Amino acid sequence: MKKVNIGGVPEHFNLAWYLTLKNGEYKAEDINLRWHDYHGGTGAMCKALRSGEIDIAVILTEGIIKDIIAGNPSKIVQTFVETPLIWGIHVADHSKFKSIEDIKGTRAAISRYGSGSHLMAYINAKNHNWNLDTDLNFEVIKNLNGAIEGLSNDEADYFMWEKFTTKPLVDDGVFRRIGNCPSPWPCFVIAVRNEFIENSEDDLKTILDIINQTTSEFKSIPSIDRTIANRYEQELGDVQEWLSLTEWSQDIIDEKTINNVQDQLLSLDIIPKKVDYSELTHKL
Structure with missing residues (x-):
């Protein structure tokens, strides 16, 4: 076999x-x-x-x-x-950020460089006419559990992941979704x-x-x-x-x-x- x-x-x-x-x-x-x-x-x-x-x-x-x-x-x-893929843009429930404009220049949690969460942060930045050199910063968090820990402990500011996978975390008050970014x-x-x-x-x-x-x-x-x-x-x-x-x-x-x-x-x-x-x- x-x-x-x-x-x-x-x-x-x-x-x-x-x-x-x-x-x-x-x-x-x-x-x-x-x-x-x-x-x-x-x-x-x-x-x-x-x-x-x-x-x-x-x-x-x-x-x-x-x-x-x-x-x-x-x-x-x-x-x-x-x-x-519909990427939800998430912040910690306690975060001061309320909109996509608020997270400009802050730290994006990514699973690793070259990952979908990394590449889509660029797509989102481009969609909103951000400066790709100055308005994007990254913190590597490995996976979804790492993102929960990173955002909850203020080690990163926002996290992009598939909207429906993260929906239970939004429902439970771990994350707040402030926007969506579909892959083109x-x-x-x-x-x-x-x-x-x-x-x-x-x-x-x-x-x-x-x-x-x-x-x-x-x-x-x-x-x-x-x-x-x-x-x-x-x-x-x-x-x-x-x-x-x-x-x-x-x-x-x-x-x-x-x-x-x-x-x-x-x-x-x-x-x-x-x-x-x-x-x-x-x-x-």
Whole structure:
């Protein structure tokens, strides 16, 4: 049986992977797919792809594009979630900051440099015409738990993370959300190490066929909203809103989208240059 390691964030976007694993669908095809949770998000997964700790990652589009350009030996093989990620902009409940303008020039908590929380802080700054050199400061907090501690202890001032994941913390009075910042592109893609693509393309196709079948039917799974609410400790109404806003994809990310992401990252000095579509993607 072929052992394959895959990584992703332990969030509701990835429930389809859990369901297919629970049903034994990969084992039925002689593939031992092992899921690994990455609480540190994109930066941690980029590191794991580079080291060979994982073969496949379900990862933020902008983060993996940046890292492939920086030398990560991987390619994007398809879009996983077509719709943008809605990043909530959070402060501690006791914070004096009330609006996005109030946090200009303060300290953004980020999971690590090169992570989604880092890159989206630049997007938010650009959206509000801030000076990218003087109005952005960063404190590395590793993960969501680090952000709770950092904001509560005034070690950082604001934190950007997926709106619905952090909603229970807003409801509990840990964070206050002062705004939202949707990503200007499809949020999650599936990236695979080049070595795995070259040596195991048939297994990769099988894995994608299985997950794509499930995501194409995901919203029609009976009581899926209740399953998500229970598993991720979210309010049913929030889950239903999230489901109404979210669309999965079974297709390769197109060249126009790749160019848009690169244009934005280049304008923010997050990447040093643009590269060809073929250097970032692999069509199966």
